[in-house]
Amino acid sequence: MLKEEEIRTFIDGATNYFEISAQQTATVGSPYLVTDGNPGAYEYTGVIGISGSRKGIVYFSAPRGMLTVLLMRMQETDTSDENIKDLVGEVANTISGNARRDFGKNFVISVPTVIAHDLQKVMAPHSRSYVIPINWRTHSAKLVVCLE
């Protein structure tokens, strides 16, 4: 179960990522709790396994359009599928890694696993997940935090 200030850590991580990497502000919708074990996903998802003091996953999921524009904002000209997958994993990795500022060193993060073009494969390990909607330009994405 996440506390309100712990959800704030992930919201701040997401907004900070867009502010610095894209040099544009992203807005965050109201986080909500999903209890059926299916928080949903977009076309590309970067999944980080969490172990140590907390257990579960954090994932960032976004449509190709958002990730392509984000790459371009980062001056990256190669918008191939490989680089899109790389980016979605890197966003998940960065937000999760930044969370250690508040969660501490024992919040251990894995290297990213990327799931693309197969929404059914994106699964939460527990029934309860918090979904943080992220809006940037005309695009929507979600950050899902599923921790014991």
Next chain:
Amino acid sequence: MDGQSKPTLKLMIVDDSNIIRRRIERSQQIARLEVVGAASNGREAVELFRRTRPDVVTMDLTMPEMDGVECVQELVAINSNVLILVVSALADKATAVDAIEKGANGFLCKPFTDRQLNDALEELLSEA
């Protein structure tokens, strides 16, 4: 040559993300740094390091095969004069302190702007 110019230094970039490797190569504007190679994990980095003998390294921490902290130790054991800038998303103070204790010379937290990258590299090179 004015006799005052500093020698070119070789830079190796280590990160498991291709876009971050390309970003660092593209964004670094330090005239005396020349990129000699890039590696996507610690093991690859050690091999490349032996081959290219870089003076400066940017080092990710969370990587497959061999993580960044272990890699820092290996590189410093090969050449104790190498300058290593850790570039990582791991934002807790203990991780930065650990990397510095293992031989890194600076720490830059992801995400970063071009300006932050270049400032961090300049600061690192002031030790050279």
